[in-house]
Amino acid sequence: MTASRSSLRTSLRYRCQLRQAAAERRAETHPLTWRLHDDNRPLGFDEYLDMDGYAAVREVLGRQSPDEVIDQVKEANVRGRGGAGFSAGMKWSLTMKGEGIPRGYLVCNADEMEPGTFKDRLLLEQQPHLLIEGMILGGYANNSRYGYIFLRGEYVEAARAVTQALEEARAAGWLGKDIAGSGFDFDIALHTGAGRYICGEETALISSLEGSRANPRAKPPFPGQSGAWGKPTVVNNVETLCNVPAILRHGVEWYQGLSGGRSDDGGTKLYGVSGRVNEPGLWELPIGTTGQELLDLAGGIRDSKALKTWLPGGGSTGFLLPEHLELPLDFDTVGQYGSRMGTGLLTVVTEEQSVVALLRNLEQFFARESCGWCTPCRDGLPWVVKILQSIERGEGEQGDIELLEDLAVKLGPGKTFCAHAPGAAMPLQSAIKHFRDEFERGISHRARAAHEDPIPVGEV
Amino acid sequence: MNSTAATRNDATIATDGDAFVLHGDDRRAIEHELAHYEQPQAACIEALKIVQRRHGWVPDGAIPAIATVLGVGAADVEGVATFYSLIFRQPVGRHVILVCDSSSCFLTDYEALYDALAEVLGIRFGQTTSDGRFTLLPVCCLGACDRGPALMIDDDTYGPVEPDDVAELLEAYA
Numbered sequence: 001m002t003a004s005r006s007s008l009r010t011s012l013r014y015r016c017q018l019r020q021a022a023a024e025r026r027a028e029t030h031p032l033t034w035r036l037h038d039d040n041r042p043l044g045f046d047e048y049l050d051m052d053g054y055a056a057v058r059e060v061l062g063r064q065s066p067d068e069v070i071d072q073v074k075e076a077n078v079r080g081r082g083g084a085g086f087s088a089g090m091k092w093s094l095t096m097k098g099e100g101i102p103r104g105y106l107v108c109n110a111d112e113m114e115p116g117t118f119k120d121r122l123l124l125e126q127q128p129h130l131l132i133e134g135m136i137l138g139g140y141a142n143n144s145r146y147g148y149i150f151l152r153g154e155y156v157e158a159a160r161a162v163t164q165a166l167e168e169a170r171a172a173g174w175l176g177k178d179i180a181g182s183g184f185d186f187d188i189a190l191h192t193g194a195g196r197y198i199c200g201e202e203t204a205l206i207s208s209l210e211g212s213r214a215n216p217r218a219k220p221p222f223p224g225q226s227g228a229w230g231k232p233t234v235v236n237n238v239e240t241l242c243n244v245p246a247i248l249r250h251g252v253e254w255y256q257g258l259s260g261g262r263s264d265d266g267g268t269k270l271y272g273v274s275g276r277v278n279e280p281g282l283w284e285l286p287i288g289t290t291g292q293e294l295l296d297l298a299g300g301i302r303d304s305k306a307l308k309t310w311l312p313g314g315g316s317t318g319f320l321l322p323e324h325l326e327l328p329l330d331f332d333t334v335g336q337y338g339s340r341m342g343t344g345l346l347t348v349v350t351e352e353q354s355v356v357a358l359l360r361n362l363e364q365f366f367a368r369e370s371c372g373w374c375t376p377c378r379d380g381l382p383w384v385v386k387i388l389q390s391i392e393r394g395e396g397e398q399g400d401i402e403l404l405e406d407l408a409v410k411l412g413p414g415k416t417f418c419a420h421a422p423g424a425a426m427p428l429q430s431a432i433k434h435f436r437d438e439f440e441r442g443i444s445h446r447a448r449a450a451h452e453d454p455i456p457v458g459e460v
Numbered sequence: 461m462n463s464t465a466a467t468r469n470d471a472t473i474a475t476d477g478d479a480f481v482l483h484g485d486d487r488r489a490i491e492h493e494l495a496h497y498e499q500p501q502a503a504c505i506e507a508l509k510i511v512q513r514r515h516g517w518v519p520d521g522a523i524p525a526i527a528t529v530l531g532v533g534a535a536d537v538e539g540v541a542t543f544y545s546l547i548f549r550q551p552v553g554r555h556v557i558l559v560c561d562s563s564s565c566f567l568t569d570y571e572a573l574y575d576a577l578a579e580v581l582g583i584r585f586g587q588t589t590s591d592g593r594f595t596l597l598p599v600c601c602l603g604a605c606d607r608g609p610a611l612m613i614d615d616d617t618y619g620p621v622e623p624d625d626v627a628e629l630l631e632a633y634a
Binding site: 114 | 499500530536540546547561567568610
């Protein structure tokens with residue numbers, strides 16, 4: 001009995017697993033994952049060192065100027081892998097630094113909570129030294145005094161791996177005073193969160209790091225001008241920072257070449273697939289890989305069902321159709337089709353699954369996770385949920401779809417401090433656009449409003 | 461798996477505002493955290509987590525006690541404590557079950573898993589079994605979407621968990 005209990009626990013225990021075997025992964029083609037073991041073991045410090053680890057730090061610190069580092073990252077065109085796709089080099093070039101400006105902070109956003117996203121976990125759990133190396137280089141480029149890894153509280157394995165890696169790096173002199181004899185001082189602390197999706201928004205993350213409620217802040221000033229404790233602060237996603245060491249080691253041209261003409265963006269991407277597919281998973285592939293290639297790698301849809309729709313990169317991206325499977329998944333291309341690449345992890349919806357029900361689930365998530373700071377978000381999202389619930393029950397009213405469309409506009413960009421509400425509006429807008437008939441089927445009173453005012457105005 | 465017989469251990473609910481004393485180790489752990497940040501308020505979330513590790517939740521009296529150590533207002537600490545979903549301001553069970561209810565787990569039918577949990581435990585989201593063993597809560601996408609439906613029990617993440625697995629899996633948590 002005990003044996004069977006422990007074996008069930010063991011067999012069900014979640015293990016983050018890249019779906020490419022070590023034999024397929026090479027340093028020249030898989031900069032993020034080539035070092036990883038096949039059996040999910042974290043890569044040891046010595047192993048990392050033996051495989052060119054911290055070589056970029058040794059090569060760059062004290063030998064290249066921070067501006068030279070920024071120029072290379074800018075030229076490589078590393079787009080923010082947290083989902084926004086903003087150029088990391090551009091962000092770094094906008095950080096205030098120089099005479100009389102205090103040194104600030106480099107914050108790694110490891111608050112991975114976007115629905116359908118399970119990529120940063122891999123790097124955090126299995127190769128934390130790559131992230132630390134990327135952060136040292138980012139700290140150097142931005143003249144940061146100190147780094148933080150803002151990790152979601154539920155990533156317990158990752159916290160263990162990162163804590164150990166920070167100790168190893170510090171003991172070996174890669175963190176602390178005068179790193180590698182360069183005169184550059186930099187250290188990193190792990191900051192674990194306590195829940196709430198909104199902490200992944202960069203200004204809310206800063207509020208949370210400062211020990212407050214995770215309310216976002218208006219921009220400008222941008223964090224690069226005034227972030228944590230009013231100091232210049234750079235916030236980058238885990239995967240973004242993990243791209244940096246290889247760029248500085250192998251050069252911009254090599255990095256640009258990784259996408260092999262599929263995309264104007266350079267590098268590789270951690271792509272994934274979840275939902276009712278035969279073999280869901282995670283892969284490091286050239287940026288610009290198509291949805292169809294990913295769906296094929298995932299072994300197609302279970303029970304030979306057809307694809308109805310898909311989200312290209314998390315709950316805050318727009319629904320796409322089967323015809324969009326041929327598009328290269330990069331930031332600019334997906335942006336032209338009413339969606340965003342987001343995190344690049346596909347959520348697959350099959351023919352028998354209801355778009356209205358899924359959308360209701362997504363909007364419940366956004367309503368629950370709203371921090372409540374801005375009125376359209378705090379009050380609008382529960383309203384959206386209520387309407388969707390009634391449509392799902394077949395009790396929608398005439399005008400509900402138009403009302404949802406109107407709400408989507410009012411939740412859109414520019415109406416709130418942060419991108420939470422616009423993120424909720426995108427799947428809403430695109431679901432209605434592509435699947436209006438499903439919404440119409442949930443409306444029971446086609447002729448007139450169900451709840452016509454029971455007391456006619458003027459007759460009381 | 462019948463959770464209704466026993467009553468909650470008194471020790472977990474007896475702490476009220478007046479009686480709370482911050483444990484010396486916890487105070488030192490909080491003071492140690494201060495070194496990582498430019499201002500003491502930043503250690504607030506970690507301080508709440510330190511107290512929660514000892515007591516299972518954050519008792520009322522811990523709020524002013526933490527505020528005193530950090531040198532900030534008690535209302536600020538309470539504001540933070542009530543904002544974050546993994547800080548518990550009321551007693552929870554010995555084991556906390558976090559069920560992912562986000563999109564990928566929705567598409568792989570977390571609802572059937574939730575129904576099985578609710579049936580076996582006799583509680584719904586937000587409730588604790590009367591023997592004080594389990595609390596059931598929803599959680600944001602656990603980042604285990606390739607193996608949905610997923611859940612966490614204490615520090616352990618599992619997936620995919622079938623409804624039939626529930627009773628046996630829970631037996632491992634006394």
